[in-house]
Amino acid sequence: MASKTTRAFRTISEAGEELGLQPHVLRFWESKFPQINPIKRGGGRRFYRPEDIEFLRGIKILLHDEKHPIKDVQKLIRVKGPGSIVELGRSKEKAAKPKDVKDTVLIPDRIQNIPESDVTYQSPSSAPQFEPDPIEAAIIPEIEPEVEDDLIDVSKLENALERLLRLRDRWEKFS
Numbered sequence: 001m002a003s004k005t006t007r008a009f010r011t012i013s014e015a016g017e018e019l020g021l022q023p024h025v026l027r028f029w030e031s032k033f034p035q036i037n038p039i040k041r042g043g044g045r046r047f048y049r050p051e052d053i054e055f056l057r058g059i060k061i062l063l064h065d066e067k068h069p070i071k072d073v074q075k076l077i078r079v080k081g082p083g084s085i086v087e088l089g090r091s092k093e094k095a096a097k098p099k100d101v102k103d104t105v106l107i108p109d110r111i112q113n114i115p116e117s118d119v120t121y122q123s124p125s126s127a128p129q130f131e132p133d134p135i136e137a138a139i140i141p142e143i144e145p146e147v148e149d150d151l152i153d154v155s156k157l158e159n160a161l162e163r164l165l166r167l168r169d170r171w172e173k174f175s
Helices: 012-019 023-032 050-065 070-080 082-096 134-139 154-174
Strands: 046-048
Touching: 012 023, 012 046, 012 050, 023 050, 046 050, 050 070, 050 082, 070 082
Parallel strands: none
Antiparallel strands: none
16 A cells, blocks of 8 residues: 555545554444544545554554553543543654654653753752751661772662652652
8 A cells, every 4th residue: 555645534444554453443443433533435435544543543552552541432422522532542643653863852842841941050069958857867878888808788879769759759749
């Protein structure tokens, strides 16, 4: 099959092939999700718009990949709207497309879109300081690595890791 552009309409067999689904599954989903409304031509031939494909891809993710029951997906559509399902399908499609490393953006949108005037630098000395928990300090003393014949006591490392995890939890509660 020749590759169609992303904006081209798809027949039910082309849509099924693109999504990895049988045409009867798409017809069944049409009966369960009224938001799936392909254009029907003479003889009942269905043509799916690009938005329909993205919606179907989102439905497939929820039903097949995440194993949600149909009733839960119907409720999700009622609560969050069909746009959220379209976005889910669209994000999966974007993630599947290969792209050059130079085109890869590693900064999340929530950080990327912060105006520079809102960004302030905070020196380490002005960062909030935590008083050590006296009970925690008694249980886990400060760790000073002791290198003895290139061996480090694993139990001290495990204790340090546990302490760091507790500190991270406290930091998350603080922030």
